[in-house]
Amino acid sequence: MSSDPGGIPPILDVRDVHKVYRTGTHALRGVSMRVRPGTVHGLIGANGAGKSTLIKILSGAQTVSDGEIAWRGSVTEWTSPSQALADGLAAVYQHMPLVPSLSVLDNVFLGHTGSLRWDRARRTRELAELCDRVGYPLDGDDLVGDLSIGARQMVAILQALARGPALVLLDEPTAALSPSEREILFASVRRLRDTGTTFIYVSHFLDEVLDLTDHLTVLRDGLVVLDAPTASTDEAALITAIVGSRLAAFEAEAPVAARSLGEVVLAVEDLASGTAFGPLSFDVRAGEVVGVAGLLGSGRTELLQALYGADRAATGSVTVNGRGRPRGPQQAVRRGMALVPEDRARQGFLADWEIWRNISLPDLPRLSWRRMFPHAAREREQARQAVDDLGIKTQTIDSKVGDLSGGNAQKVVFAKWLYGNASIFLLDEPTAGVDVGAKSDILHLIRRLAARGAAVLIVTSEFEELIGSCDRILVLRRGALVADLASAETDVHEVTAIASGFGSHGDHPLGRKAAVS
Amino acid sequence: MTNPAAKAPAWRKALAPRAAGVVYAFIALLAVLTITSSAQGRPSYLSSVNLSNILEQSALIGILAIFMTVVLISGNFDLSVASTAALAGTVALKLIDGNGTFVAVLAAIACGALVGLVNALLVQKVGVNAFIVTLGTLTAVRGVVQAILDGKSITAHNTALLDFSTGRWELPVAVALVIGVALIALAVVLAVRSGAVREKLVAAWPLWLAGLLVLAIAGFRPNLLDQAVPVWIMIGLALVASLVLRFTVIGRNLYAVGGNAEAARLSGINVDRYKMGAFVLNGVLAAVVGVLYAGRFNSVDPTVLTGGELTVIAAAVLGGTSLFGGSGVVVKSVIGTLILFTLSNGFNVLNIGSNYQNVVQGTVLVAAASLYTATSQRDRALFRKRVARKAPAEPAPVLTKTGA
Numbered sequence: 001m002s003s004d005p006g007g008i009p010p011i012l013d014v015r016d017v018h019k020v021y022r023t024g025t026h027a028l029r030g031v032s033m034r035v036r037p038g039t040v041h042g043l044i045g046a047n048g049a050g051k052s053t054l055i056k057i058l059s060g061a062q063t064v065s066d067g068e069i070a071w072r073g074s075v076t077e078w079t080s081p082s083q084a085l086a087d088g089l090a091a092v093y094q095h096m097p098l099v100p101s102l103s104v105l106d107n108v109f110l111g112h113t114g115s116l117r118w119d120r121a122r123r124t125r126e127l128a129e130l131c132d133r134v135g136y137p138l139d140g141d142d143l144v145g146d147l148s149i150g151a152r153q154m155v156a157i158l159q160a161l162a163r164g165p166a167l168v169l170l171d172e173p174t175a176a177l178s179p180s181e182r183e184i185l186f187a188s189v190r191r192l193r194d195t196g197t198t199f200i201y202v203s204h205f206l207d208e209v210l211d212l213t214d215h216l217t218v219l220r221d222g223l224v225v226l227d228a229p230t231a232s233t234d235e236a237a238l239i240t241a242i243v244g245s246r247l248a249a250f251e252a253e254a255p256v257a258a259r260s261l262g263e264v265v266l267a268v269e270d271l272a273s274g275t276a277f278g279p280l281s282f283d284v285r286a287g288e289v290v291g292v293a294g295l296l297g298s299g300r301t302e303l304l305q306a307l308y309g310a311d312r313a314a315t316g317s318v319t320v321n322g323r324g325r326p327r328g329p330q331q332a333v334r335r336g337m338a339l340v341p342e343d344r345a346r347q348g349f350l351a352d353w354e355i356w357r358n359i360s361l362p363d364l365p366r367l368s369w370r371r372m373f374p375h376a377a378r379e380r381e382q383a384r385q386a387v388d389d390l391g392i393k394t395q396t397i398d399s400k401v402g403d404l405s406g407g408n409a410q411k412v413v414f415a416k417w418l419y420g421n422a423s424i425f426l427l428d429e430p431t432a433g434v435d436v437g438a439k440s441d442i443l444h445l446i447r448r449l450a451a452r453g454a455a456v457l458i459v460t461s462e463f464e465e466l467i468g469s470c471d472r473i474l475v476l477r478r479g480a481l482v483a484d485l486a487s488a489e490t491d492v493h494e495v496t497a498i499a500s501g502f503g504s505h506g507d508h509p510l511g512r513k514a515a516v517s
Numbered sequence: 518m519t520n521p522a523a524k525a526p527a528w529r530k531a532l533a534p535r536a537a538g539v540v541y542a543f544i545a546l547l548a549v550l551t552i553t554s555s556a557q558g559r560p561s562y563l564s565s566v567n568l569s570n571i572l573e574q575s576a577l578i579g580i581l582a583i584f585m586t587v588v589l590i591s592g593n594f595d596l597s598v599a600s601t602a603a604l605a606g607t608v609a610l611k612l613i614d615g616n617g618t619f620v621a622v623l624a625a626i627a628c629g630a631l632v633g634l635v636n637a638l639l640v641q642k643v644g645v646n647a648f649i650v651t652l653g654t655l656t657a658v659r660g661v662v663q664a665i666l667d668g669k670s671i672t673a674h675n676t677a678l679l680d681f682s683t684g685r686w687e688l689p690v691a692v693a694l695v696i697g698v699a700l701i702a703l704a705v706v707l708a709v710r711s712g713a714v715r716e717k718l719v720a721a722w723p724l725w726l727a728g729l730l731v732l733a734i735a736g737f738r739p740n741l742l743d744q745a746v747p748v749w750i751m752i753g754l755a756l757v758a759s760l761v762l763r764f765t766v767i768g769r770n771l772y773a774v775g776g777n778a779e780a781a782r783l784s785g786i787n788v789d790r791y792k793m794g795a796f797v798l799n800g801v802l803a804a805v806v807g808v809l810y811a812g813r814f815n816s817v818d819p820t821v822l823t824g825g826e827l828t829v830i831a832a833a834v835l836g837g838t839s840l841f842g843g844s845g846v847v848v849k850s851v852i853g854t855l856i857l858f859t860l861s862n863g864f865n866v867l868n869i870g871s872n873y874q875n876v877v878q879g880t881v882l883v884a885a886a887s888l889y890t891a892t893s894q895r896d897r898a899l900f901r902k903r904v905a906r907k908a909p910a911e912p913a914p915v916l917t918k919t920g921a
């Protein structure tokens with residue numbers, strides 16, 4: 001299947017690899033792939049196709065069930081990432097294993113065994129050089145736990161690059177990055193490739209993949225369905241390869257029909273939180289989908305947290321369904337709010353719990369007899385419904401969410417709120433790490449929610465997605481609301497320009513109350 | 518994508534060492550002791566008298582282990598229970614002669630609730646680590662006991678507590694038979710209702726095994742139905758706590774809070790309320806245990822129950838409770854307690870030097886913890902361990918989450 005022009009020996013040769021997890025999931029079913037040195041090799045596929053599994057096998061974090069992997073011509077016997085690292089292969093995992101209580105410096109050089117002595121001055125210098133080379137400034141003394149999710153991702157990437165590896169495995173590195181951080185990453189990937197470093201790159205962003213990679217392998221259900229030079233494919237071909245029979249679901253949506261909006265259900269006035277953002281004022285009506293566009297650090301995540309009552313330091317007034325600002329998430333939920341958080345593993349689900357118990361968690365009293373005795377049959381019924389509605393890929397609803405692929409776990413977090421009586425949805429990067437097919441499913445779902453009369457507030461770095469799915473877009477910059485645009489009258493360039501501070505709206509934050517479109 | 522043959526069925530999970538290890542261990546221990554003692558020509562180890570002895574010795578620590586498990590499930594830790602119990606016992610005996618039983622017991626329980634509340638506030642509202650807070654209350658409360666007693670032991674004249682905690686209560690054989698049959702019937706009904714009868718029947722083994730046990734006792738050892746009051750209290754509390762944890766929203770939320778507090782909070786659960794509630798409950802029950810303990814001899818001295826908290830935690834760990842929150846089963850913690858006391862009872866009965874007793878108990882504890890860890894889901898444990906060498910994402914659990 002693999003085309004191999006030029007006869008350059010591959011640096012990495014994956015031969016008929018199988019992986020069966022202990023749960024019985026056959027995640028890889030005979031994958032073969034040849035990676036030539038000095039290239040960026042894209043690895044794409046739907047949620048649960050087996051991309052992360054392959055990455056973990058290549059990096060030595062998981063073992064193959066069958067088949068073999070040749071590194072520089074000889075079959076490997078790595079049983080741990082440290083051995084792979086020693087041979088020049090570094091990985092950035094989808095779920096970044098950083099130590100939040102350590103500083104950036106400590107994290108980047110964690111596990112270096114160059115010398116016994118921890119030479120702080122030298123490490124600081126090396127970090128500065130590394131940041132310079134990559135073009136991303138980081139303060140070595142910051143605690144990783146305090147960084148934004150995007151900056152944490154960059155730390156993980158620097159950690160991999162710090163070893164000067166010959167091959168770098170990147171598993172969805174951009175899912176959590178802002179556009180500018182993405183640019184920085186791409187530039188340094190290209191630079192390093194030109195000096196001979198090889199990359200394997202996993203992503204759900206097809207434009208990125210087409211732009212950056214030299215060769216593409218598409219996985220579907222643990223099989224290679226396409227293996228070709230990037231130049232010979234295009235977006236349509238890739239989508240067909242990725243989603244296969246699900247293609248029907250992936251059709252361009254007709255433009256949002258003019259809907260009648262209900263009354264204001266979320267009124268925000270002079271909401272502020274420390275240095276994070278504010279004071280902000282805006283309204284959201286029932287049936288309205290409002291996007292919040294902003295770069296990382298613009299205060300968007302903090303805004304959602306404050307609306308949800310999860311930020312005790314926030315000041316200002318919020319009216320939710322006619323009642324005051326929730327004093328905590330519990331009140332917010334009672335008043336009909338729902339939050340899909342950004343950092344799903346830490347805030348969204350219980351990894352050790354089954355799908356069905358995770359989905360019923362916010363809604364348990366309703367599914368219980370006398371609101372006190374959970375009714376497992378009803379919970380499971382609801383979970384089955386969610387698996388169908390969202391196309392969650394799993395063997396059973398008894399699978400632990402920690403064992404699901406990243407995108408499927410995200411769908412579970414979303415599903416938690418779909419069947420209760422939430423009427424105001426706060427969605428923080430709801431499609432992060434979700435494949436093309438599922439992304440359109442989720443956007444459909446959001447529109448269905450709005451049609452049912454829900455108010456939706458979406459935060460994402462995907463400005464294109466925002467414009468496609470929202471009625472109105474609020475642009476945040478450095479904590480200030482700088483524009484309120486009707487999405488029909490704007491485009492990605494304008495939003496990007498305003499969000500990054502070059503737009504016509506320049507430095508004139510809107511007045512107290514942004515006009516409601 | 519799927520390979521049905523490789524999927525472990527529910528019953529296999531239910532019988533795996535990770536889920537049922539503590540039961541196997543207990544049975545094995547009883548078997549070894551029985552065989553050894555009969556080989557040495559001693560009276561049967563499983564005599565009603567000896568079994569009642571073990572139960573009676575375990576009862577108070579068993580009660581503490583139940584609620585320690587609740588605190589551990591909520592993701593916290595409580596070292597102060599033994600000191601709290603000592604304080605409650607002291608207060609009760611101090612007050613009982615002057616103010617009557619009711620006031621004495623009430624005051625004792627209020628003390629327990631107070632210590633629990635202090636722990637709860639410092640841990641949840643101020644945010645100090647639970648280990649440190651309760652290490653502090655462990656010491657300080659013991660200090661209060663010493664100050665009250667001033668180095669002397671006290672004895673009460675009013676014997677109400679004595680009568681209560683050394684009293685015995687006998688379950689009528691007929692009632693036991695009914696309970697046994699009901700338990701077995703429940704297991705069958707649950708299995709039939711779920712469709713997959715044979716599989717569910719095996720998975721529900723705790724139910725029918727308990728039923729058979731009750732029937733066997735009623736039929737062959739009716740003497741065992743006559744137990745000390747604290748034993749019945751332990752059994753009752755274990756039952757209630759299990760049912761609440763297993764079948765109510767409160768129980769489910771408690772596991773959620775301990776498993777991932779942030780996810781639980783954002784799902785609309787009042788995390789503080791659950792975590793603080795666990796502390797206060799633990800304080801109250803520690804006070805109850807203290808009163809029962811003081812009642813046993815109707816006297817207390819300043820060192821009463823010293824070090825008891827470690828036995829309690831050991832029992833919970835033996836029962837497979839995770840020290841990182843989110844998992845644990847109270848009945849298993851009670852069985853853990855029984856194992857610890859069977860061990861020491863066995864040493865006495867077999868007349869082996871008590872010098873080795875602690876060595877064996879410590880070894881059993883570590884062996885159990887290792888077993889739980891080693892038999893956990895290998896895939897992920899291995900992955901974690903390997904990633905951890907590079908950068909641990911979370912503290913590698915010493916004990917495995919056994920699931921709710």
Ligand SMILES: Nc1ncnc2c1ncn2[C@@H]1O[C@H](COP(=O)(O)OP(=O)(O)OP(=O)(O)O)[C@@H](O)[C@H]1O
Nearest residue numbers: 021027047048049050051052053403404405406407
């Ligand atoms: N530790 C695990 N134990 C059991 N099954 C697992 C485990 N990790 C992944 N799986 C299963 O293996 C399959 C492939 O998962 P994988 O994480 O490789 O998907 P992916 O292609 O990376 O998807 P995504 O785009 O959502 O990240 C999925 O069905 C998933 O449920």
Ligand SMILES: [Mg+2]
Nearest residue numbers: 052094405406
């Ligand atoms: Mg993945």
